[in-house]
Amino acid sequence: MRMHICKRSPSSARWTRELYIREDHERPGIAMKLRPRPTSKSAGLAAHLIELCSFEFEMAFAVSVKHAGQKHDLQLDPSADSPASFKQRIYEKTGVPVAQQKVLVKGGQLKDDADWSKLGIKPGHAFMLIGTAEALPVPPPEKIVFMEDMTDSELAKVSSDPSGLINLGNTCYMNSTVQVLRAIPELQTALNSYPGTLSSQQSDSALTASLRDLYKDLSSQPGGPQSDGYPPLLFWQILKGHVPQFQEMREGRPAQQDAEECWNAIVNALRGTLDSLPGASNGTDRTARFVQQYMTGEIITETKSVEAPAEASSYSSEPFLELKCNITVDTNYMMAGIKHALDQPVEKTSPTLGRLAQYQQISRINRMPHYLTVHFVRFYYNRQTRSKAKIMRKVKFPFDLDVQEILSDDLKKKTKAVTDRFQEIEKDRRERGKVRKRTKIAIAPAAKDSTIGTSAGTSDSASAIEPAAARDDDTELYTAAGEAKKRAAEYLDLQQIMDPSLTGDAGSNPTGLYELWGIVTHKGASAEGGHYLAWVKSAANPAGPAYDPISRYDGDPDKEEWFKFDDAKVTTVTRDKIAQLDGGGEDSSAYILLYRAKDLE
Structure with a gap:
């Protein structure tokens, strides 16, 4: 709001600073500060010098700060509040120390010497705060709040589901890639040990550091279907600097890019920066880095x-x-496309x-490699349309992948014995899992009938419905402790028949057997448009409970849960939905598949 006032000075051009405060009748209760600013030094005759002043109203207005799924309301007065003092008030509201605050504004983070007038902050502006809160003074004890009484934001805060990523303008290609790569726990370990900084002059180092920080911020971000998602602003800025092509604009907004190119850009950067995990080696190469060790x-x-x-x-x-899966008019299955x-x-x-x-x-x-990437070559350059068109053919992919038929003769000989034995072990584990499941279901009715039978003098009724497996001498086998003991023996058996060159190659897969771990899909008819999504096995959720290799054989594979990442929105789907991502139309179709070596233990 601006207004011009003429101030008459009879003999001097000396300025008299005055503060005009009035009540804003349009917005009652808000103080308006009026500051004089000279717009010309002279106007009129010397006897009655008229100075023109331009006055600008500035007022304290309401803003909000979003942090950890909560919204905090604050007042901001650009004329009186410095960014540093504003951060102090944020600390008083959120408990996040000033030194640990990342307050995101246009162009990056809010700096202590920033000029409010250049940031475009308006009434109602929502600041995004990143940082870990410390303990504030303990309030009086509060009553217990049950989940059914919680609001959507409160439910999101307590959810262990992963957080989504906000689309910053056609950045779904980046969001989906980041979410699938996050499903590699060994990568998280390697990144947490990376000492690089965002200010590094090396593009690869800066990108690696920004990915590390992004994953750390995601770990502290509440997830669930009601979460607002997390804005990957800093990572996106560094990624665009690393890959100039990603700076391309169309119709005033960022252009859609290829997720496979984004995947390769990130992985290649990591290849030159991340060291191998402590105590690991890659065959005879003692200087191998993480990507060479686990993904190459x-x-x-x-x-x-x-x-x-x-x-x-x-x-x-x-x-x-990566392995490429070529798609021709005869390709119906992924392995055929790979061959x-x-x-x-x-x-x-x-x-x-x-x-x-x-x-x-x-x-x-x-x-x-322990993690095998398969790229469905769905895009090709169409000379008529001068654009990258999409091959929509349906191509089936397996949840359990055996690559024995595409191994070299030498590697096939080394892996055959351990692969055959592990397949037998897997079959036994599934059978034991079925028995454990039946045993758990039958325990309650068996105990009930046992009581009835005892009172009637017929003690045989309990054993009559007790599962046969539970009556075996090896009953311990069908408990968690017994299964763990059996697994240890099976693992030792596999180690004894494994080729020594495979045993010493940390980060490799000694069997050639993989399980599907994550997928990047593309929805649409061309690479220049459409939408990318990520799909990750729930067992890979870094925010969830630890992966339990024992219980994985107890459940129904068809009811296996997966996370669907549609930018900021995260939902769960079952395995049958994943099977439908094989293409055949413009709907989501598999583009990048991440397979993980099966656990031997």
């Missing part, structure tokens, strides 16, 4: 002549971060024929 495999390629069979084949090896990508015809000069000749390249895996 090795491919051996044989190139043999089609036209001159007598010509000696050539061999080469190279690391890989199509691994076996490719090439043309090169033949030393035997002295001309260009046809060759066949056959690639096979010679090292399996």
Whole structure:
């Protein structure tokens, strides 16, 4: 609000500072401060010098601070409150010490010397606060509040579900990638030990540090379906600096980008910065880093002549971060698409024929990483539309993946014995899980009937309905303690038949058996548009209870829960919904799949 006032000075141009305070009749109860600002130094005759002053009203207005799922109301007076004093009042409201506060504003964090006029703060503005609160003075004891009496925000605060990420403008490609990578617990451990800073001059280091901080902030952020989500502002800014292409704008807003390119950008940055986990090695390489250790495999390629069979084949090896699944008119299953990508015809000069000749390249895996990434090649460049079109063909993917058929002959020999034995063990574990489940269900009725039978003088009634497994001599096997003991023996058995080169290769998969752990999907008809989502197995939730490898065999696989990350919105779905992400239309279809080596213990 501005107004102009003419002030007459009979003999001097000296300014008299005055404070005009009036009541705002449009917004009662709000004090308005009037400050004179000269707009010209002279106007009129010397005898009656008229100075023009421009006055600007400034007032204290209501703002809010969002932190940990709660909204705190404050008053802000830009003319009287410095950013530092405002942060002190935030501490008094939230308990987050000033030194630990990250108050997000336009352009980054609120600095102590920031100019309010350049930040565009208006009445009703909602500040986002990041930081861990310390204990405030203990209030009087409060009554117990039951969950059914809680508000949506209170329910979100106590939820152990993971938090979503706010879409900052076509950033779903980044949000979905970050959520699936977060499902790797070993990555969290490596990041927590990373000493780098956001101010690093090295782009890879800054991106790694920002991902570390983002995951830490997400860990302290309340989750659940009612959560507001978390704004990954700092990470996005650093990612755009790391990948200039992501700065592209269309129609005044950030352009949609390819999630696979974002995935590769992040993983490649981590490859050059994160050290391997303490006490781990990668075969004979004692200096291996985390990505090489847990996410990188090795491919051996044989190139043999089609036209001159007598010509000696050539061999080469190279690391890989992902397996591609090519999609053709004949591709119905993921493994078929992977094999199509691994076996490719090439043309090169033949030393035997002295001309260009046809060759066949056959690639096979010679090292399996603990985390295997599969990229469904769904986008291709359409010359007619000059854009990346989408292949919508339905391609089935497995929840349990066996890669034995695409291993090198050498690795296949090393893994066959332990793989076959582990498959037998898995079958036994599922059977024991079924028995444990039946036993738990039958315990209550058995105990009840036992009481009735005893009173009637027929003590056989209890044993008549007690499960047969529970009457075995090895009853302990069907308890959690007994199962753990059995698992230890099975694991020792596997270790004894495992090839020594695989035992010493931390971060590899010694069996070739994987389970589906996370998916990035794309919804829409082209890469330039549409929407990306993330789907993560509930067992991978870093905010939830610890992963229990024993109970995983007790439940019904069809009722297995997964988290669906639609930017800030997080919901749970069952396994049958995940199976529907195989494509066939514009709806969400699998694009990047993350597989995890099955637990041997």
